[in-house]
Amino acid sequence: MERPAQRLAVWVGxxxxxxxxxxxxxxVAALYLPTLDDPFHGDDYVAFVEFKSEGFLSxxxxxxxxxxxNFYWRPLGKIFHRTLFEVVGLDPFIFHLAGxxxxxxxxxxxxVFCVRERLSQPxxxxxxxxxxVLPNHVVSVAWITNTSRLMAVLFFLLCLLxxxxxxxxxxxxxxxxxxxxxxxxxxxxxxxxxxxxxxxxSTFLHDPKLRWRAALARTLAYGLLVVxxxxxxxxNTLDDEWRLxxxxxxxxxxxxxxxxxSQLVLPLTAPEPxxxxxxxVRPLQxxxxxxxxxxxxxxxxxxxxxxxxxxIWTGLALAPFALWGVLYTSPRYVYMAAVPYSVIFAxxxxxxxxxxxxxxxxxxxxxLFNPALSFAAGALVALALIPVTSALMDRNALWSREAExxxxxxxxxxxxxxxxxxxxxxxxxxGSWSDSWARATIWTIYGDQSLTVQVxxxxxxxxxxxxxxxxxxxxxxxxxxxxxxxxxxATR
Numbered sequence: 001m002e003r004p005a006q007r008l009a010v011w012v013g014x015x016x017x018x019x020x021x022x023x024x025x026x027x028v029a030a031l032y033l034p035t036l037d038d039p040f041h042g043d044d045y046v047a048f049v050e051f052k053s054e055g056f057l058s059x060x061x062x063x064x065x066x067x068x069x070n071f072y073w074r075p076l077g078k079i080f081h082r083t084l085f086e087v088v089g090l091d092p093f094i095f096h097l098a099g100x101x102x103x104x105x106x107x108x109x110x111x112v113f114c115v116r117e118r119l120s121q122p123x124x125x126x127x128x129x130x131x132x133v134l135p136n137h138v139v140s141v142a143w144i145t146n147t148s149r150l151m152a153v154l155f156f157l158l159c160l161l162x163x164x165x166x167x168x169x170x171x172x173x174x175x176x177x178x179x180x181x182x183x184x185x186x187x188x189x190x191x192x193x194x195x196x197x198x199x200x201x202s203t204f205l206h207d208p209k210l211r212w213r214a215a216l217a218r219t220l221a222y223g224l225l226v227v228x229x230x231x232x233x234x235x236n237t238l239d240d241e242w243r244l245x246x247x248x249x250x251x252x253x254x255x256x257x258x259x260x261x262s263q264l265v266l267p268l269t270a271p272e273p274x275x276x277x278x279x280x281v282r283p284l285q286x287x288x289x290x291x292x293x294x295x296x297x298x299x300x301x302x303x304x305x306x307x308x309x310x311x312i313w314t315g316l317a318l319a320p321f322a323l324w325g326v327l328y329t330s331p332r333y334v335y336m337a338a339v340p341y342s343v344i345f346a347x348x349x350x351x352x353x354x355x356x357x358x359x360x361x362x363x364x365x366x367x368l369f370n371p372a373l374s375f376a377a378g379a380l381v382a383l384a385l386i387p388v389t390s391a392l393m394d395r396n397a398l399w400s401r402e403a404e405x406x407x408x409x410x411x412x413x414x415x416x417x418x419x420x421x422x423x424x425x426x427x428x429x430x431g432s433w434s435d436s437w438a439r440a441t442i443w444t445i446y447g448d449q450s451l452t453v454q455v456x457x458x459x460x461x462x463x464x465x466x467x468x469x470x471x472x473x474x475x476x477x478x479x480x481x482x483x484x485x486x487x488x489x490a491t492r
Contacts, residue, residue, distance in 0.1 A: 017121045021111050021128060025104050028132035031389055032103075035142040036096045038400045039407025042437030044095075044144045045444045046070055047078060051085050052447025066232070073233060076186035077148025090444070092144065092407075099147040102154055103140075107132050109157040110339060116164045117306065119347065126346030133388050134342070136267045137335040138395040139274050146332055152188035153336055155180050156197075163202050174202070178221055185225060189233055190320040190336065195222040197313055205309055252325035260318045262289025264334045264341055270395060273402040275328045299344075307347070313340035331395075353377055409433055410441055412482035417473050422450045424471040429485075431455040431477045 040048075049069045050059050059082055062068040063075040070078065081095065088094045107128045114124035140146050162177035181198060184191040199222055203215040246252075259278055263269075266288035269281045300311050317336035321329070334341075357373050409428075417426070426442060433441075438453045468474065474485035 017115075017125065020121075020125045021108065024125065024128050024132060025107060028107065029100065029104060031133065031392060032100050032141055032396070034393070035396050035400060036093055036100070038092060038096060038142060038403045039410065040090070040092050040095070040144060040441075041403040042406045042433060042441060045406075045437060045440040047072075047081065047145045048085070048090070048444040049440050049449070051082060051090070051444060053443075053449060056082060056086060072148075073189050074148040074187060076183060077145075077151055077188065080147070080151065081145070095144045095147070096142070099141055099144060099150055102147060102150040106150065106154045106157060106339070109154060109161060110342065113157060113160055113164070114343060114346075116161070119343075120350060122350045123343070123346045126350060127343040130342035130345050131338060133385065133392060134267075134338065134345075135388065135392040135395055136264050136331060136341075137338045138267070138271065138331045138392060139399045140332045140335040142396050142399050143274070143332065146335075149188045149190075149332070149335055152184040152191040153339055155184035155187060156191060156194055157339070159184065159198055160201060163198060163206055174218070181222065182225065185229065189229070192226050192229060192233075193316045193320045194313070194336070195226050197309075197316065198222055200309060200312065205305060246325040247323050248325070249323070250325055253322050256322040256324060256329065257318065258286070258289050258293070259329045260321060260334055260337070261292050262286055263329060263331060264314075264318075264337055265289060265292040267331065267391070270398065271331055273398045274332070275330050277328045279327070299348075307344070310340045310344050310347075313337075314344070405432060406437070406441065408480050409438065409482070410445055412475075413442065413445060416475065416482055416484050420446060420448075420451060420473060421471050422448060424451055424473060425469065426451065426453040427456065427468075427472060427474045428453065428482070429456045429474070429476045430458045432457065 047070050050062070054062070059068070060075075060079050063070075063073075063078045066073060068078070080098075084091075084095055084098060110131055111124050111128040114127050115121070119127075140149065159177045159180035162173045162180060165173040177198060181191075181195070184194070199215065199218045202218055203210065207214075255278065259276075259281060262281060262285045263276065266285050268285045269276050272280075296311055296314075300308050303311075314337045317340065318334065321333040353373075360373070409431075413426070417424075420426075426438075428438065431438070433455050435453065435455050438455055439451075442451050442453050443449050475482040476485065477483075
């Protein structure tokens with residue numbers, strides 16, 4: 001009769017991979033737990049300006065028709081955040097928790113994708129772990145309004161998972177996959193760059209036969225999205241986002257692509273606090289990017305069709321951000337590429353381990369060699385996790401400190417000026433907040449766009465802020481407090 005311990009061992013053996021995935025998800029969640037207490041950042045408030053001043057349906061219509069105040073067209077992500085606001089109000093904990101949930105769902109979806117692609121369990125688990133812990137896309141999860149991009153990647157993975165389905169209802173799965181891709185684009189407009197991937201996947205990987213009619217139908221379905229939405233993007237956002245004036249073709253594409261790949265494969269240069277100036281990128285990081293480009297070219301030439309697909313996926317995910325001719329890059333720009341890169345990283349690592357094991361097995365006794373090598377590989381992964389997770393948490397902490405000053409501003413304003421009159425002006429001496437984000441913060445908190453704000457930095461006290469009026473709120477930023485002035489009507 002089988003003992004309970006034996007039954008447990010059998011059950012663990014059968015479900016080892018799922019247990020491993022669960023452990024990875026719990027580990028990643030633990031790494032991001034400190035970020036759940038972060039307040040909203042100033043840039044987050046830009047997306048929330050109309051929450052209190054406009055009804056849900058009116059807001060939803062505006063974000064779809066490019067008529068809201070935010071310069072990014074990410075209607076599904078904005079409606080998702082508005083839904084959270086309707087349920088819990090402006091609670092940053094819930095907003096952070098929702099973003100983390102989307103990220104953990106993406107890790108799980110990537111694991112399922114790898115398993116269905118008949119990659120080995122170590123590759124599937126390695127890809128999930130790499131996406132969860134590598135600090136190349138740091139702050140993508142901790143930045144609340146970046147949840148739109150997290151949603152886009154999750155929807156795109158769901159698109160591919162639906163395309164992996166076979167059977168008589170494949171046409172329905174194709175339609176559902178297309179709808180998932182539409183959801184990805186509505187979550188983040190940069191997902192349009194991934195439009196060729198479902199066509200390539202279904203035509204050359206999923207189906208052993210080349211079916212030209214089906215390929216043409218897919219090309220039209222996904223191509224029409226690009227043709228229809230790309231002009232709308234530029235026509236309606238070019239005047240709203242100053243960086244788009246530097247957006248387009250030019251020699252900067254080479255530098256930006258190189259910088260993005262360097263950030264993806266060896267993120268040594270810490271963001272300050274969320275951007276990386278190109279002049280500060282370390283030589284070793286540039287070298288790693290160049291080596292990755294050379295290795296990727298070799299893998300594309302000599303690798304399998306599946307590996308080529310992953311490399312094309314990585315390139316297309318980086319393409320929208322390589323067109324910006326600016327002097328910096330950002331870790332969040334590589335988030336979409338981090339998904340296929342994690343698979344490539346895990347695949348190459350596992351294949352390298354298998355090659356090493358096969359070539360060294362003849363040198364020692366097999367009964368001892370395989371367990372010893374497996375133990376050594378596990379120990380190496382555990383040791384590598386120490387600096388990797390430390391970098392992830394340090395960079396998230398850097399972002400937390402940046403967000404904290406916006407939490408101080410919002411909290412102090414609610415306490416010191418709970419009900420300002422329409423048309424009131426806020427003058428903030430010794431402030432370190434930008435005027436535009438401070439204005440969005442105040443408009444979001446009070447739901448009144450007649451309010452104005454002027455931030456007077458400590459080094460610019462000569463700024464002309466005009467005579468004080470009775471409706472003015474004058475504050476001095478001291479540490480983590482806003483001290484109200486006694487000038488005119490500044491005290492209430």
